[in-house]
Amino acid sequence: MFIFNLIYILLFIRISLTEYVDYQKTSILAASNDSLLWGTYRPNLYFGTRPRLPESLLTGLIWFGIENASSFSQIRHACDQGDGLDEYSFKKHDGRNFAIQTLSDSKNNIKLKTELLKNSGGGHGGDWAVRISGTPINNNKPSGISFLYYFGLEGDGSIELTNPLDEMGLDTQVELKGETPDLGQFSIILKEDPNNRMPSNVHSKASELADLSKIHYWGRLVPDGDIWRAKVKENSNFFIFQKMIEGPFQFDIIFQSNSSPIHLDSESLTSGLKSKSQEFDQRFEKTFGLREKGFNDSQIYFAQTIMSNLIGGIGYFYGSSIVDRSFTDSDEDEEEFWTKYREADPRLTPPLALFTATPSRPFFPRGFYWDEGFHQLLIGKWDNDLSLDIIKHWVSLIDNDGWVAREQILGEEARSKVPEEFQIQYPHYANPPTLLMAIKSFMLRVDNLENKNTINIDDIGEQIFSDHILSTTDPTIISSRFMLDKKLANDFLKEIYPKLKLNYKWFRRTQWGEVKEWGRRARSREAYRWRGRTPGHTLTSGLDDYPRPTPPHPAELHVDLMCWVGFMARSLKEIAERLEEEDDADDYTKEYKNIVANLNDLHWSEEHDAFCDLSVDEDEDSIFVCHKGYLSLFPMVLELLPNDSPKLGAILDMIYNPSELWSKYGLRSLSKSDRFFHTGEDYWRGNVWMNINYLVLSSLYKNYAAIEGPYKEKAKTIYKELRINIIENVYKEFERTGYVWEQYSEDTGVGLRSHPFTGWTSLVTLIMAEEY
Numbered sequence: 001m002f003i004f005n006l007i008y009i010l011l012f013i014r015i016s017l018t019e020y021v022d023y024q025k026t027s028i029l030a031a032s033n034d035s036l037l038w039g040t041y042r043p044n045l046y047f048g049t050r051p052r053l054p055e056s057l058l059t060g061l062i063w064f065g066i067e068n069a070s071s072f073s074q075i076r077h078a079c080d081q082g083d084g085l086d087e088y089s090f091k092k093h094d095g096r097n098f099a100i101q102t103l104s105d106s107k108n109n110i111k112l113k114t115e116l117l118k119n120s121g122g123g124h125g126g127d128w129a130v131r132i133s134g135t136p137i138n139n140n141k142p143s144g145i146s147f148l149y150y151f152g153l154e155g156d157g158s159i160e161l162t163n164p165l166d167e168m169g170l171d172t173q174v175e176l177k178g179e180t181p182d183l184g185q186f187s188i189i190l191k192e193d194p195n196n197r198m199p200s201n202v203h204s205k206a207s208e209l210a211d212l213s214k215i216h217y218w219g220r221l222v223p224d225g226d227i228w229r230a231k232v233k234e235n236s237n238f239f240i241f242q243k244m245i246e247g248p249f250q251f252d253i254i255f256q257s258n259s260s261p262i263h264l265d266s267e268s269l270t271s272g273l274k275s276k277s278q279e280f281d282q283r284f285e286k287t288f289g290l291r292e293k294g295f296n297d298s299q300i301y302f303a304q305t306i307m308s309n310l311i312g313g314i315g316y317f318y319g320s321s322i323v324d325r326s327f328t329d330s331d332e333d334e335e336e337f338w339t340k341y342r343e344a345d346p347r348l349t350p351p352l353a354l355f356t357a358t359p360s361r362p363f364f365p366r367g368f369y370w371d372e373g374f375h376q377l378l379i380g381k382w383d384n385d386l387s388l389d390i391i392k393h394w395v396s397l398i399d400n401d402g403w404v405a406r407e408q409i410l411g412e413e414a415r416s417k418v419p420e421e422f423q424i425q426y427p428h429y430a431n432p433p434t435l436l437m438a439i440k441s442f443m444l445r446v447d448n449l450e451n452k453n454t455i456n457i458d459d460i461g462e463q464i465f466s467d468h469i470l471s472t473t474d475p476t477i478i479s480s481r482f483m484l485d486k487k488l489a490n491d492f493l494k495e496i497y498p499k500l501k502l503n504y505k506w507f508r509r510t511q512w513g514e515v516k517e518w519g520r521r522a523r524s525r526e527a528y529r530w531r532g533r534t535p536g537h538t539l540t541s542g543l544d545d546y547p548r549p550t551p552p553h554p555a556e557l558h559v560d561l562m563c564w565v566g567f568m569a570r571s572l573k574e575i576a577e578r579l580e581e582e583d584d585a586d587d588y589t590k591e592y593k594n595i596v597a598n599l600n601d602l603h604w605s606e607e608h609d610a611f612c613d614l615s616v617d618e619d620e621d622s623i624f625v626c627h628k629g630y631l632s633l634f635p636m637v638l639e640l641l642p643n644d645s646p647k648l649g650a651i652l653d654m655i656y657n658p659s660e661l662w663s664k665y666g667l668r669s670l671s672k673s674d675r676f677f678h679t680g681e682d683y684w685r686g687n688v689w690m691n692i693n694y695l696v697l698s699s700l701y702k703n704y705a706a707i708e709g710p711y712k713e714k715a716k717t718i719y720k721e722l723r724i725n726i727i728e729n730v731y732k733e734f735e736r737t738g739y740v741w742e743q744y745s746e747d748t749g750v751g752l753r754s755h756p757f758t759g760w761t762s763l764v765t766l767i768m769a770e771e772y
Contacts, residue, residue: 037125041316044365054318055155062148065108079362087738090312098276122259133250143247144199150240169214185258199246288769309758319411320348329428355393359759367408370542373434374760383479398499402506406431429532436571522601524594528561546684547627547676549615557614563634566595629670637695643709665729665749688744691760698772
């Protein structure tokens with residue numbers, strides 16, 4: 001009987017500990033989600049907040065000048081290059097609890113600062129507070145503006161103004177109360193600094209019409225989905241508050257959740273912002289070690305800014321996409337397929353949700369599949385678990401066929417920034433699978449920590465009770481939980497692996513290319529062609545107008561796509577091995593070997609000494625179509641070439657040749673000797689892009705300049721000089737203009753096109769830190 005009792009006790013202890021472990025997992029993950037519920041998740045606005053909920057409370061900042069009547073037509077709300085702001089970017093943003101942004105508007109002689117502080121806890125995301133302040137740029141000129149802030153509630157729930165209504169305005173702090181199923185009960189306070197003053201340059205008629213010393217308000221019932229328009233009673237779900245003000249001024253906006261154990265107020269906001277700013281600086285240096293590498297304060301400020309604005313560009317999007325499933329990959333199997341008439345059948349999908357970074361707040365404030373993998377290389381280094389959350393959102397969008405739209409335009413607000421002809425997505429159009437780069441970086445971070453205090457919470461022992469695990473509000477735990485716990489890391493890979501495998505099979509099925517049909521000789525059937533080609537463009541490749549065979553032909557084979565599918569096979573093999581999916585790993589190994597063999601058999605041109613695309617001539621004989629540039633580099637940057645390959649030597653020669661790709665400001669996207677250099681649209685036809693330059697540096701640093709081989713010394717020289725050129729030029733342009741840019745002139749180094757472009761241009765932070 002004693003034995004049975006002992007067994008019972010041991011089983012009880014084991015079950016209790018297992019339940020405790022499960023509770024701890026749930027508690028830690030809940031704390032992580034709680035810290036991410038609220039954020040600056042409206043990246044298309046100069047400033048706005050929202051929770052990661054489909055229909056909920058949205059807030060936003062608006063301002064305009066009052067110098068003359070035309071100022072009203074120049075309202076600042078959504079980020080727009082046409083507004084001509086001198087600069088605007090988050091200077092510090094930790095992705096969870098703290099952010100500082102500055103905005104310089106010389107047309108209105110005002111410099112704004114937005115500061116965010118969050119205090120998670122209580123089960124509804126906790127409290128958050130925003131301090132918005134303004135100072136004159138030139139103290140000798142008027143700096144009066146009309147300051148507006150709005151709150152709009154979509155979906156179920158209510159929000160009401162509790163102040164006594166007065167047509168002349170409100171002379172005390174504004175208070176709102178509300179409740180929703182997801183946020184629970186909450187209060188909002190808009191508090192004005194007592195030292196704020198009326199503008200001296202306000203028109204006299206305006207003073208006659210209203211008491212400008214007070215805050216004015218307007219409420220309206222707005223249909224769900226329309227609050228983003230923010231166009232300026234009772235039963236309102238949209239409130240906007242306005243105050244004529246002159247710099248210097250300050251407003252505090254405080255959101256208090258009734259379930260929060262400790263509430264934020266103006267005093268705790270002041271102290272919290274100071275301590276969080278210091279913590280950010282310390283964490284940044286610990287993460288990237290730039291001061292240790294010899295960078296000065298100004299350069300570190302630059303690196304902090306471009307990383308912070310990438311994180312400040314993270315958004316939560318919810319809504320329908322437009323997809324046309326009437327056109328399939330088989331429709332592109334005949335000549336002049338792009339000219340064939342077909343009946344379009346675009347349809348709205350069911351609503352989808354996406355949490356993602358964005359390439360450019362004014363120009364591309366939405367999710368792009370090809371960009372996102374690059375974004376997560378930096379975000380993952382800063383906050384591992386934030387990055388995994390974003391990756392999981394993207395993977396969830398892979399449908400049952402294995403397709404994911406290359407551009408996520410979800411809802412009317414997102415579509416308002418996209419020309420109509422680019423809004424429709426097609427389920428046979430691909431995009432480079434860069435998310436696998438970020439997933440591989442995650443696995444590498446886990447491996448690097450394996451012998452550094454890694455904790456597995458399924459191990460029963462003292463560790464499970466340690467303060468390290470129990471401190472679920474500790475930001476070092478919340479941001480790296482899946483890195484510290486190998487079981488959680490494995491569970492994450494198990495969760496996303498089926499969709500990644502499905503996507504890989506979709507690539508192989510829909511982007512296949514023809515080999516024997518055009519008399520080509522190779523060791524297997526591995527060959528690939530981007531669908532969605534038109535004369536002059538291959539948008540699906542991500543390289544848009546990079547020269548390709550003209551006109552498009554179904555016999556084409558594309559070297560970059562061959563490399564991407566090979567990269568997928570190798571990456572999935574590594575995941576499958578971790579998950580002990582041995583049969584899958586064997587299949588990926590065979591397919592990878594065949595792809596590498598066919599890459600050499602099909603795409604290497606001895607005549608051009610380069611990897612090239614293929615097409616057919618007028619006699620339908622297979623021919624090479626060679627345009628040296630970024631396209632030629634993919635076998636190296638995706639590391640499909642061995643270190644002793646003569647083909648690697650040829651690529652390095654091309655890179656380092658000033659008549660080909662080498663410039664003082666980074667590698668040209670197209671060879672200077674190519675006949676299409678700087679012609680046509682001139683997007684990917686010569687100027688310098690950071691994403692491919694980063695991949696070149698990464699492959700050199702980790703492989704070709706690090707491992708013994710006949711080209712190691714040349715690879716080291718290229719790495720050292722290219723890294724310096726990139727850092728110096730992007731930093732120089734940031735100092736000159738206040739922005740980082742989408743691309744840079746290969747001739748002068750000047751920043752070009754959209755700005756701020758803190759998508760993959762923010763990879764310069766990793767280049768400075770030599771984190772690849």
